[in-house]
Ligand SMILES: Cc1ncc(C[n+]2csc(CCOP(=O)(O)OP(=O)(O)O)c2C)c(N)n1
């Protein structure tokens with residue numbers, strides 16, 4: 001901090017303004033929660049909720065960050081339960097309406113946790129699932145570096161990716177997975193600011209963690225700055241008796257500190273006198289504060305002291321990743337302060353009225369921005385925030401669309417697996433000089449080669465900010481895989497941590513909005529291990545980040561690998577996940593069609609991310625007579641063999657079991673003339689379209705017939721269906737509900753095991769014989 005008189009005067013002024021903003025944010029956030037819970041009409045008898053204590057814990061941090069340190073290009077992930085503070089900031093900036101605040105947590109109101117898609121204020125990152133909103137900032141910083149290295153962004157425009165986090169978020173494992181990956185990729189321009197109130201949801205946090213976080217982060221290349229005491233406390237420490245006071249605070253257990261904070265000045269005095277009252281200078285020092293002043297002194301922690309905060313932010317003026325641990329009191333400035341149960345605790349009506357009166361806010365003026373402040377201060381605050389860099393933050397970018405080829409060439413070969421086709425299509429793309437090829441970024445959690453990304457990587461290279469030589473190649477040791485890395489590379493290699501994988505996909509999938517350049521992220525992962533990163537996948541989809549996810553290999557078709565590697569429930573994950581279109585192709589031409597379609601969906605206004613469930617099983621390819629199947633395949637199903645009108649039966653298959661379904665169909669068509677063979681490419685789209693069509697009817701919209709109704713309508717009303725897929729049978733068994741037709745569902749609903757494909761298909765009833773049996777059974781009397 002500069003010490004010139006002029007600067008100091010400016011700073012004092014700035015401090016006072018920021019202190020007033022801190023207070024205002026504390027009031028508005030508390031009032032927003034109070035209003036939603038106690039004033040707004042309630043119709044359902046349910047608690048509305050909100051977190052006044054978690055908000056007041058970080059209003060000073062947020063005032064100093066937003067109105068002092070933040071630059072327009074910086075992006076922030078806000079601690080989920082501090083959402084009302086973020087809304088209050090935008091209310092003061094004129095970007096949030098009173099109506100939205102009044103309907104906080106109501107339909108269409110300000111969201112409980114900041115949401116990119118549901119809130120109308122600018123939200124850089126959605127948050128809610130603790131830990132994920134923190135780690136994503138590191139990956140966004142990596143994406144920013146990727147764009148700079150590829151000439152899509154200027155270095156001077158690089159922003160800081162900032163997470164405002166609760167201290168309990170440090171318990172989430174994904175934080176440490178991310179730290180390791182960040183270190184490998186030479187992370188920069190990333191700040192994590194910890195609201196270190198030493199309270200989680202249930203209780204005060206473990207004292208034993210003191211200083212451990214410093215070690216962990218410093219080991220991973222981070223600068224750690226700890227703001228323990230505010231200015232008042234530091235001044236007291238400098239007075240006689242101050243050393244003893246400092247030592248006492250240093251050794252005070254978290255729970256004791258919290259309890260004394262709750263009890264207030266008198267309790268602080270009793271305890272301090274009992275513990276250190278006999279030490280030199282202490283009694284006089286303590287006597288110089290009355291009870292309220294002593295309580296104020298003892299809770300004057302770094303995270304509540306504007307001067308301390310802005311001084312720290314000013315020091316962090318380089319690109320080093322920085323962990324700022326700001327000590328705070330949960331519920332600071334409110335009667336809830338320090339109580340271990342205050343996480344969801346709420347002020348009573350009497351308490352909030354007391355706070356209102358203390359702030360000089362008149363009854364009925366609760367929503368007035370500057371009520372109780374006097375005209376001069378109100379004017380100064382209005383001018384101050386209008387002048388802050390955050391006020392000139394641009395709305396998000398609308399990146400132009402990437403031009404797509406009419407078709408992606410279908411890989412040749414009589415027999416192919418969907419995974420091989422995927423790798424070949426990407427490889428062919430990599431050899432072109434199209435815009436699409438240049439914008440594809442691939443990533444995988446240590447499964448690049450086994451998921452067929454290798455050829456693309458050989459062609460386009462690994463990405464690293466600093467060049468990395470391929471020692472094996474340099475030493476002329478033969479290898480199919482080139483593994484040198486450089487700034488122009490287009491594959492971001494990750495260690496085995498699926499949370500990181502999904503967070504990187506989410507960050508890449510937001511690059512258009514965040515940085516103005518659209519990327520086409522393509523990530524591969526072993527299908528069963530989608531489950532390992534499921535919450536991060538959900539998190540990416542919730543923010544409507546756009547990426548192509550390839551789960552491969554999948555199912556018991558991965559015979560030799562056994563039950564631990566054979567995915568079962570991923571078709572249901574695909575069906576249940578909003579903002580993700582799931583496909584399971586059987587043939588190579590379907591893969592090409594779906595990848596082309598995916599690249600379109602990834603950039604459509606009302607698009608989605610796309611998930612392809614693939615396998616390594618090579619199967620005979622279908623000779624097409626025309627391209628009529630394509631339209632149906634993109635809607636979720638098409639007749640591979642058309643049924644006769646009013647046919648009594650159909651076999652319905654999805655994915656890798658196509659050969660068994662075909663064999664069964666061939667066998668049965670003599671006995672059941674006109675039997676159909678329906679290839680389902682997406683149980684997800686079929687089901688969604690079917691429910692949407694029904695919902696449209698109920699909502700008085702246009703009556704429409706869904707794709708699946710039309711397809712199954714070609715069969716007899718009482719027809720029998722045998723459904724089969726290498727995954728949970730529930731993904732297809734619902735088809736019986738569409739027209740009331742009978743269904744016999746085949747699929748995998750217990751863990752897989754090792755074996756060859758023949759044995760496994762027999763054991764799990766996925767072979768032609770099982771299909772034939774199931775069809776026959778449908779026509780037997782019960
Ligand atoms: C993954 C996940 N698990 C559980 C929760 C429920 N939850 C919300 S906040 C919280 C604890 C918050 O403590 P901390 O991060 O220290 O925040 P603060 O003390 O500032 O409120 C928990 C367990 C959640 N939001 N996300």
Ligand SMILES: [Mg+2]
Nearest residue numbers: 167197199200
């Ligand atoms: Mg906490």
